[in-house]
């Protein structure tokens with residue numbers, strides 16, 4: 369039996385948290401880890417008890433949803449609320465942090481940022497992480513063996529369909545859909 373790595377374990381947890389997001393623009397999850405133990409988690413959503421974007425639509429100003437607190441901030445604030453030190457901790461986040469979160473992460477003593485997906489990676493954020501000696505590393509979520517087999521099966525089916533008189537676009541769309549289903 370193959371064992372899941374710590375990186376994959378914590379990144380999976382962040383992807384799971386992202387499913388709790390209430391903002392319809394982007395679903396992000398973040399897990400703060402210290403000595404291989406999860407100490408806090410967050411997703412992007414409204415303040416506790418507030419209305420949700422998923423119910424009322426986003427509150428957009430200058431092309432940003434201003435209702436939500438970002439996943440990284442929520443995870444840090446959970447630590448603040450319950451008095452858990454973040455000095456020297458690491459964070460696993462589904463998307464590359466925005467500039468505001470970048471600064472908050474640096475200032476709270478986070479030493480390593482693992483992220484799954486590149487997301488408008490701000491050059492100033494990259495620069496600040498570097499200046500502050502914060503390691504940034506991409507950890508993509510791996511597909512499980514089961515998903516790999518399903519995807520292979522879907523691909524073989526699509527290949528068969530492509531031999532019929534389907535258009536190139538239709539075939540391509542099916543590949544994209546199958547890929548999304550198992551990623």
Ligand SMILES: [Zn+2]
Nearest residue numbers: 391421426433
């Ligand atoms: Zn929103």
Ligand SMILES: [Zn+2]
Nearest residue numbers: 438465466469
């Ligand atoms: Zn952010």
